[in-house]
Amino acid sequence: MEITETLDCKGLSCPMPMMKLSKAMKKLKSGDILEMLGTDPGTKADLPAWCEKTGNELLEQEEIEGGVTRMVIKKK
Amino acid sequence: MSNTSKEPNAMTQLFRTFFGKHWPVWVGGIVLGTLNVLLFAIRSPWGASGGFNNWGENLMSSTGLMGLENVTPVNMSLYGMLAILIIIGSFVGALFSKEFALRIPPKGELIKGLIGGALMAVGATVGIGCTIGSFFSGVPALSGGAIIFTIGLFLGVIIALRYLMWEMEAFPGWSTGKSYNFLSAGTKSGNWQIYTGWLVVIAVIALAWSYADANPTMAWFITIGGLMGLISQRSRFCIVKAFRDPFMTGESQGAVGVIAGLLIGLFGFTAIKVFGIGAGEVGMRAREMTWVFPHFWARAIVGGFIFGLGMTVAGGCAVGTLWRVGEGQVKLWMAAIGFLIVSPISSKFIAPAFESILPHQMKFKSFLPDYIGYGGAFILVLGLLLAWYSFVKWNERTGKFSAF
Numbered sequence: 495m496e497i498t499e500t501l502d503c504k505g506l507s508c509p510m511p512m513m514k515l516s517k518a519m520k521k522l523k524s525g526d527i528l529e530m531l532g533t534d535p536g537t538k539a540d541l542p543a544w545c546e547k548t549g550n551e552l553l554e555q556e557e558i559e560g561g562v563t564r565m566v567i568k569k570k
Numbered sequence: 571m572s573n574t575s576k577e578p579n580a581m582t583q584l585f586r587t588f589f590g591k592h593w594p595v596w597v598g599g600i601v602l603g604t605l606n607v608l609l610f611a612i613r614s615p616w617g618a619s620g621g622f623n624n625w626g627e628n629l630m631s632s633t634g635l636m637g638l639e640n641v642t643p644v645n646m647s648l649y650g651m652l653a654i655l656i657i658i659g660s661f662v663g664a665l666f667s668k669e670f671a672l673r674i675p676p677k678g679e680l681i682k683g684l685i686g687g688a689l690m691a692v693g694a695t696v697g698i699g700c701t702i703g704s705f706f707s708g709v710p711a712l713s714g715g716a717i718i719f720t721i722g723l724f725l726g727v728i729i730a731l732r733y734l735m736w737e738m739e740a741f742p743g744w745s746t747g748k749s750y751n752f753l754s755a756g757t758k759s760g761n762w763q764i765y766t767g768w769l770v771v772i773a774v775i776a777l778a779w780s781y782a783d784a785n786p787t788m789a790w791f792i793t794i795g796g797l798m799g800l801i802s803q804r805s806r807f808c809i810v811k812a813f814r815d816p817f818m819t820g821e822s823q824g825a826v827g828v829i830a831g832l833l834i835g836l837f838g839f840t841a842i843k844v845f846g847i848g849a850g851e852v853g854m855r856a857r858e859m860t861w862v863f864p865h866f867w868a869r870a871i872v873g874g875f876i877f878g879l880g881m882t883v884a885g886g887c888a889v890g891t892l893w894r895v896g897e898g899q900v901k902l903w904m905a906a907i908g909f910l911i912v913s914p915i916s917s918k919f920i921a922p923a924f925e926s927i928l929p930h931q932m933k934f935k936s937f938l939p940d941y942i943g944y945g946g947a948f949i950l951v952l953g954l955l956l957a958w959y960s961f962v963k964w965n966e967r968t969g970k971f972s973a974f
Contacts, residue, residue, distance in 0.1 A: 502746075504749045504751060505673055505674055505675035505676060505679070505749025505750065505751065506675050506676075506679065506745065506749070507673070507675065507679075507885050507886075507894065507899045507901050507902065508808070508810075508811065508885050508886075509734070509810075509811075509814060509815075509818060509885060510679070510745050510885070512818070512819060513734065513735065513738055513818070514738065514745070516819070516974040517738060517739075517974075520974070533671065533673050533749075533751050533754070534673070534899075535592075535664075535669045535806075535897070536806055538592070539592050539806065540819075540821070543821055543823065544819050544821065547819070547820065547821065547966070557756065557757050559756065560751055560754060561671045561673075561751050561754020561755065561756075562751070
């Protein structure tokens with residue numbers, strides 16, 4: 495799996511991570527893969543819900559070091 | 571060893587039910603609505619900006635800057651303590667779920683937090699109340715001004731959201747840069763957070779106990795405030811989210827949660843007012859007029875609009891700010907500081923200046939049952955809630971009003 499772009503949302507709180515994610519996804523092509531790093535607990539619920547609604551695919555969601563959540567999304 | 575020995579015991583399972591995952595927002599809304607009815611039954615409904623104002627007045631009087639006298643000390647102010655306990659309750663919720671961390675965002679975000687907090691303070695003092703007092707409690711209190719305040723909130727949120735989207739395109743550097751994260755727990759490590767949580771719970775119980783004889787109302791406010799903070803953190807109950815997300819991602823869960831809480835409040839508050847429950851010495855009419863403020867309509871619309879701008883820029887309304895403070899979001903610490911510093915200044919200078927230019931018919935108390943009876947007012951508010959619910963659900967499906 496090749497990551498097309500990494501989006502750093504560490505330290506940001508609602509609504510900035512979702513706004514940045516949506517902006518970044520618009521620029522990608524179908525099938526591209528975005529990696530997002532964030533620390534806002536809200537994103538853990540907002541992002542899967544957004545993926546379900548928009549049809550983008552959430553490939554991975556894991557807790558990495560330092561309280562950072564890593565999420566990998568494939569564009570529809 | 572059999573497999574059953576690996577099954578967590580009943581208490582562990584119970585703990586995981588509450589702290590393993592986030593709660594659906596509507597569950598949070600229903601419980602918060604119920605606690606709000608309980609607060610009204612004991613004394614008066616939920617409010618949050620009064621707490622910030624009380625802290626700010628204490629800060630200002632301690633520095634002697636504004637010549638404030640006869641300020642209620644925080645430990646004697648019901649709403650000052652309620653707001654502190656919401657922070658502490660959320661702190662406990664975050665610790666038990668190992669979600670606590672000091673999250674320091676880039677500089678631009680900190681400044682936005684401060685400005686958002688200051689705008690919320692101006693909005694709350696001009697509009698007489700915040701998203702809690704003039705909306706989450708005001709609408710179920712059958713106050714006409716609260717409905718106008720809500721319209722102002724919507725306008726403010728829509729405009730501030732446009733601003734944020736413009737800022738992200740034009741000045742992406744304002745929300746990027748160096749960020750820091752301290753004290754976070756991992757999935758395996760960080761059990762200190764759970765132990766600390768228990769210590770805080772014991773301290774809160776001791777605090778409530780210490781008031782129990784002399785000031786039982788305060789003991790209840792402390793207990794309910796702690797629960798409210800914990801529930802808000804676990805369900806991520808957020809009024810900005812409820813207003814904003816339909817116009818942003820189109821998502822409706824936040825709005826449904828708030829509508830659920832309003833619905834519970836509507837039933838409870840109407841019953842308390844109709845039967846005059848707890849009217850006691852204040853009398854029936856005063857009890858009916860509880861949380862109906864003299865802000866119909868100019869103060870409510872202007873205040874709501876400014877508050878809507880502020881909460882969207884800050885990323886948290888009054889209560890959303892409080893519980894995010896407890897979770898360790900430093901942007902919202904800045905919002906809280908902006909709010910508490912500007913609140914006493916605005917309430918002494920800005921709000922009275924605005925008040926003085928308005929004629930009486932633009933700043934009176936509008937109690938809906940005085941015009942259309944309790945039945946009419948109840949059906950009107952119920953109808954508005956159903957209309958809002960239908961709108962967010964329809965918009966979620968069609969995306970007609972969402973930006974992305």
